[in-house]
Amino acid sequence: MLALQVLTNGLVLGCLYACIAAGFSLVWGVLNVINIMHGGFIVAGSYLAWLAYSSMGIDPWFTLLIAAPLFFGIGYLIQRGILNRVIAAPVLVTLTLTFGMDLILNNGMLLAFSADYRKLILSPPLGSFLLAGIVVPVDRLLAMVLALGLTFALYLILRHSRIGRAIIAVRMDRDASLLMGVDIKIIYAVAFGLGAAMAGCAGVLLALIFPISPLSAGAYLGKAFVVCVLGGLGSVPGAILGGLFLGVTESIGAVVFGPEHSVTLSFSLLIVFLILRPHGILGKKGYE
Numbered sequence: 462m463l464a465l466q467v468l469t470n471g472l473v474l475g476c477l478y479a480c481i482a483a484g485f486s487l488v489w490g491v492l493n494v495i496n497i498m499h500g501g502f503i504v505a506g507s508y509l510a511w512l513a514y515s516s517m518g519i520d521p522w523f524t525l526l527i528a529a530p531l532f533f534g535i536g537y538l539i540q541r542g543i544l545n546r547v548i549a550a551p552v553l554v555t556l557t558l559t560f561g562m563d564l565i566l567n568n569g570m571l572l573a574f575s576a577d578y579r580k581l582i583l584s585p586p587l588g589s590f591l592l593a594g595i596v597v598p599v600d601r602l603l604a605m606v607l608a609l610g611l612t613f614a615l616y617l618i619l620r621h622s623r624i625g626r627a628i629i630a631v632r633m634d635r636d637a638s639l640l641m642g643v644d645i646k647i648i649y650a651v652a653f654g655l656g657a658a659m660a661g662c663a664g665v666l667l668a669l670i671f672p673i674s675p676l677s678a679g680a681y682l683g684k685a686f687v688v689c690v691l692g693g694l695g696s697v698p699g700a701i702l703g704g705l706f707l708g709v710t711e712s713i714g715a716v717v718f719g720p721e722h723s724v725t726l727s728f729s730l731l732i733v734f735l736i737l738r739p740h741g742i743l744g745k746k747g748y749e
Contacts, residue, residue: 465595467712473605475708476701477667480608481681482688483615483700484659490695491632491652493552494544497559500682501566502532502657506664507673508574511581521581521665525607528661536657540650548649563678570675578672604666609701611662615655616697628652632695683724687731693741702742706730 485499506528513519513527539562547554587599619625630638631648639645671677684707692703707727714726734741 467716468709469595469597471709471712472705473601473708474712475705476605476608477663478684478688478708479612479701479704480659480663480666482685482692482704483612483697484656485685486689486694486696486700487615488653488656489689491628492548492649494555494559495552496656497556497682498563498566499656499660499685500678501563502660503664503667503681504570504673504675504678505566506532506661507668508570509661510665510668511579511673514581521669522603524665525662528665529658532661533654533658537650537654540653541646544653545646545649567675567678574675576674576676578674580672581668600669604669608663608666611659612697612701615659619697624651684727687727690731690734691741693743696743699741699743
């Protein structure tokens with residue numbers, strides 16, 4: 462029974478990790494930008510959920526409808542106004558730029574909310590239920606389903622919409638896309654906006670489970686990076702598989718070695734995959 466409980470907890474974590482990593486992988490794969498701000502966007506989404514519920518009584522499920530367009534707009538403007546100016550520069554330049562903007566974002570949240578951890582507590586609580594002897598908290602189940610749904614929605618956008626196919630085309634061959642009349646600047650901005658929207662929505666869902674603090678941004682960024690390597694850069698299905706693999710592994714590791722070793726376990730997996738399978742589980746040219 463313990464094994465099933467651990468597996469359930471791992472699946473919940475895995476779906477959330479997939480939602481965290483899908484947007485990060487999209488931006489990295491299409492723009493060749495390692496967006497250090499991604500973790501800050503996630504924490505900002507968590508604070509949005511906390512503020513909306515504590516100040517206005519808006520349930521986190523409805524906050525998703527606010528977070529998605531809000532963070533998409535923020536990401537779109539950041540890319541068009543700032544990153545586009547250095548998009549052709551070496552990757553270290555954009556890495557440094559997003560690192561600087563991340564410092565501004567995280568220090569702004571520290572000034573606004575302090576470093577104290579805050580918790581979004583639903584009232585009345587949603588409770589839990591027993592399924593085959595496994596305790597399933599309703600809030601975690603809903604967070605898992607919504608995270609998986611958001612990740613699948615991104616996959617559908619990329620595969621079945623005109624703008625999504627343009628994003629895939631740019632990812633596969635930028636020069637050929639230019640010759641076909643694709644507006645690269647618009648595609649880059651939309652891709653960055655989608656990545657920010659996924660991060661913000663993931664933050665809303667994470668607020669249901671984890672305490673909120675600007676200090677968590679680095680941990681979330683690290684999870685996104687590890688999942689991208691595990692699943693393969695440029696693959697939404699890879700992000701799902703990588704997230705599930707990491708979530709279940711961390712859940713098992715927390716029982717065997719203790720939760721304090723989860724970060725060590727994550728980056729040990731990263732090193733193993735970089736040595737044995739550097740392209741990840743489903744990594745290949747193009748964005749699925």
